[in-house]
Amino acid sequence: MTLLFKLKQGFASNSLLVKLMISFLSVILVLAAFNAFSFLYLRNKLYDEIVRYNELGIKQTVESYENHFRLTQNMILSLTQSDRWIANIGILSDVSNNRRYDKVNEVKSDLFELYSNPFLHFDNFILYFKEGGYVLEKEGTSSMEDMFGSYYASEAYPPEFWSSFAADNYFMRILPAAVFTERSMNNVRSLGLQLPVVIKAAPYKEVYCIIMMNPRKLNTAYANTGEPFYILDEEGRTLYASHPFVEVRSPASYEKGKRHERSGGHYYFYEQGADTGFTYVRVAPIESIMSEMMKLNILLVTLLAAAVLVSVFGSALFSLRLNHPLKRIIATLERKQTMPVPASSVKEFAIISDRMSSIMNANERIQEDLDKKNSLVRQYAYTNKVKNIPMNLNLTELEDAVQLNEPYAAVLYEIGFTNTDSEYDQEIQLLRKLVHGLFAGLGEEPVTLQIEHNQLMSLLFQPGSIQEIHRVLNLLKELLQVEDYLCLTIAVSPIYPEDMPITLAYEQLLQLLKEKRLTGETQIIAEPRSPGTRALPLKVTQREELQSRLLSGSEDAVFEWVERHLEQLTKKDAPAADFLSYARGVAEQVEKALAKLNVPESAFDGKLHDYDALGRFYSADQYRQWFRELIRPAMFAIRARTETKDPITSFVTDYLNSHLREDINLDLVADKLNITPGYLSSYFKEKTGTNFSDYLNDLRIGRAKELLLNLELRIQDVASEVGYHNVNSFIRMFKRYSGITPGEYRKRNI
Secondary structure (H helix, E strand, O other): OHHHHHHHHHOOOOOHHHHHHHHHHHHHHHHHHHHHHHHHHHHHHHHHHHHHHHHHHHHHHHHHHHHHHHHHHHHHHHHHOOHHHHHHHHHHHOHHHHOOOOHHHHHHHHHHHHHOOOOOOEEEEEEEEOOOOEEEEOOEEEEHHHHHHHHOEOOOOOHHHHHOOOOOOOOEEEOOOEEEEEEOOOOEEEEEEEEEEEEEOOOOOOEEEEEEEOHHHHHHHHOOOOOOEEEEOOOOOEEEEOOOOOOOOOOOOOOOOOOEEEEOOEEEEEEEOOOOOOEEEEEEEHHHHHHHHHHHHHHHHHHHHHHHHHHHHHHHHHHHHHHHHHHHHHHHHHHHHHOOOOHHHHHHHHHHHHHHHHHHHHHHHHHHHHHHHHHHHHHHHHHHHHOOOOOOHHHHHHHHHHOOOOOEEEEEEEEEEOOOOOOOHHHHHHHHHHHHHHHOOOOOOOEEEEEEOOEEEEEEEOOOOHHHHHHHHHHHHHHHOOOOOEEEEEEEOOOEOOOOOHHHHHHHHHHHHOOOOOOOOOEEEOOOOOOOOOOOOOOHHHHHHHHHHHHHOOHHHHHHHHHHHHHHHHHOOOOHHHHHHHHHHHHHHHHHHHHHOOOOHHHOOOOOOOOHHHHHOOOHHHHHHHHHHHHHHHHHHHHHHHHOOOHHHHHHHHHHHHOOOOOOOHHHHHHHHOOOHHHHHHHHHHHHOOOHHHHHHHHHHHHHHHHHOOOOOOHHHHHHHOOOOOHHHHHHHHHHHHOOOHHHHHHHHO
């Protein structure tokens, strides 16, 4: 009777157990109804989702293919625009007459950098000189007939195809893929499926770059779904098909919003390339889609039934297990309010009370700590926003705290120290507090961030007028004048509207910092002082003049040239970026002079690549000291190199310099030294690192460049002065070594 009474009391309508059971069952019913509705709804939408998934997949594949073809075109375009490449291709186009076979290795080296890149999927890079009837590829040179008849033979592309090939108005043409083989006397080796890509080797019309691209590797990289895939060109021809047994179909039309069609037992998903105009097609069997849908339907029904059964059983068990301890806790609390509870019956509750008290105290301490760190977190959020760094997923709620909904101004400080050997982290933090304090009374609470190790940035909200900002900055400048070890470059923005992104404001301030002058004092820059200012490299004439002074070994001549140009930059109040560009140009010429004399790096301990210190310079005197440390050891190495020349080399160079107008050849100079021409040629190459003829032509072309700057001399006179008695030979040789004609050189440099 007592047990029955307890059961009735436990299952009363207002008991905890009944309420728990009803709550769990209600949640289960809601979830079951939601799952059933989702199943019925998704069953109708699943087919469209699978189609949309395939459409997205073919779109991503097309973007990857188009990017790959665009990258290939841009890399070849950049190569063909190189002056050295143009000159070398011009030489090799007429190699049967000029015999300049030494240029073959230079061109092969350029080609190697392309076909050796594993991400381009090039199996070979072939240069086809149509007029010369020969090709140049990674294995060397061969005739066009041997190349496409034996080494890269294909029924689709016989030698007759390439002999009659014309690129028309295309810069790049992609031809249908075909199987190529290598045929020898007793063996035929398959080279696999190749996708020929033909690109004009500008500016020469009859020279073509033929890239043998591996289409299967491209398919593996960009369309590796296991489903049939093929590419059609603009005329409907098949460029590549991954599964030859699948029917190749052209799309009937490209209706808006429709990129697929059904035919037979397959779905065809189409997408057209934006750059190439090719049609990319993925073929999905209908059986596989229906099979996946059936499997998914069965799985969803099974999971729904299992979830309902497990949930009902688990809710009943959990309700029973939860009901008993809760009733004891409630009973204990009720007894605690009315009468004393024995120690044995309230021990657990005392522990719980103690733990809750500890938790509340800990919460108070945590809250205090969070309040102290609130400003740091805000600065972190603003720093991320300035640098356009995505917010951590755990801190996305801070995004609302840094939303700009009011006008603001930004100030960027670039910190420089006169003594760079010391660390000034503490001084930077003190400066940050000083800046923050000065702007604290201007508008709302500002935010001062440390963007980089030597950069601070202040964000001023509702700052009033720009004049007030400049007043505070001028006060800061006056305060910093007593600190001789610190100089700031301050870029200040106008007052931006609330929709102005902070990232864009930061970029504009960085551009203003480039207007910094080498004054050694704190500067405030509010607008560009020289619109369109940009750091320009050394001119051709300047580089050649400095190169000649370096090779002369005269330290005074080099320092006079450097000092003169430093004075010019100082007089025109050039920004620091111009000084930096000028210093880099001088260092490059020093490096070239050392390389031209074959001076090893172990013999020079200067600062050829020490550019990090240049960005911290604040005066022209620092650049003068840097140049002294750069040039003096270099000149010592150059003089040491030139002074150790042997008598034979000295005689040859002196004779060539003094008899440059005469008809000079190797036999004549060897006869004057009473040695054989062959011995003199090898000896001169060993000592100087260059051939006799190349040295002579370099010397003549260099002297010709100096004479061409004199407008009173005709080109015929210049040719005669440097030993070329046939002006056509002079023009041809000048273009070979300079890449341009003498007339073009004179126009560029006068």
